[in-house]
Amino acid sequence: MNGASREALAVAREQLDALTDNTAVDARQLADELAAVTTLLDREVRLRRVLTDPAQPGEAKAELARRLLGRQVSGEVADLVSGMVRSRWSRSRDLVDAVEQLADSADLIAADRAGTLDDVEDELFRFGRIVASSTQLRAALSGKVDDPAARGAKTELLHRLLGGRAKPATERLVTRLVAAPRGRSLEGGLEALSRLAAERRDRSVAVVTSAVPLSDGQKQRLGAALARLYGREVHLNLDVDPAVLGGISVRIGDDVIDGTVAARLGEVERRMAG
Known part of the structure; x- marks a missing residue:
């Protein structure tokens, strides 16, 4: 997502967090209901276009969402989706993606509570x-x-x-x-x-590939080094691949730090070929 849609999603996630701060709220039920809304909006193309039409007043779109969802989902989810359609979206499909992400987030919140x-x-x-x-x-x-x-x-x-x-x-x-x-x-x-x-957890995920499993000490040192580099906690997902021969490769999003022997050999071969 870009521009307006990213801002709208950020607001919606804050609203979900505020809602689930109340432990009496069933996060798994929220996930199920938000998933049902995702299915509805994904299927009804004309509806989602109306709900994201920038020419329509936000309150009118919110009222339409409440009327459509009021008897199918809880009041909390109806209010959450109504707030989302008041926001501006770059593309109508971004609204569907955002509701789906909130459904996934609600399940993760339930896991965090557990x-x-x-x-x-x-x-x-x-x-x-x-x-x-x-x-x-x-x-x-x-x-x-x-x-x-x-x-x-x-x-x-x-x-x-x-x-x-x-x-x-x-x-x-x-x-x-x-x-x-x-x-x-x-x-x-x-x-x-x-x-x-x-x-x-406000942290990044690093996919770490090594030829042999890392020791606990190596994992701790690598995690600390990446945390200093990125300024936040980094969770390590560890993968063992003998094809790398030695060293490690670290991928965080689009960033790749490749210190494997296989990569260095590949670079030597490319230089020789050139």
Whole structure:
């Protein structure tokens, strides 16, 4: 998102945080209801265009949202979405993406309350690596989900893979991604969920690849060095790949710090070829 949409999302996330500061609010229920709103807005193109039309008064759009959602979701979610449509959005689809992100955030808030947010981060990362390494699994979980039978089969497969082995929030987040990918790749969606989980702790995620597992001391020193470099806590997602030969590669968002032997050898080969 850019410009107005990014600002509108930031305001909506603050509103969600304020709402869930009240522990009496059921964050999982909020997630389910926000996911239902996402499905509605994703399906009803004309509706979302009306709700994001800058030529229409904000209060009129908010009232329309309240009328449509009032009997389908809780008052908290109706108020939250009504506030969102008062904001200005660069594209109508950005509103749908924002509501979906709030749904994911609500599930992560529930995990944070349960003291399992760190586990959810790690499980999302590990599952992403499993998917990336298995074309068969990726094919089974990707593709069109318009057919209810196909969507049900994917959901059942996920339950067999994750049920009882992962935290409830992890299973809910991944199931929602698979059931409604909305044009995203499975790997890309999992990476986005991992970043969102990290943001709940106001920290970045570093994907660290090494030839052999890092020791506890190495992990602590690397985490401290990255925290100094980026000015915030950095969560390490660790991956072992013998192909790097030695050293480590660190990726944080678009930044890549590649200190692997394989990378250095590749650079030597390129220079020799040149």
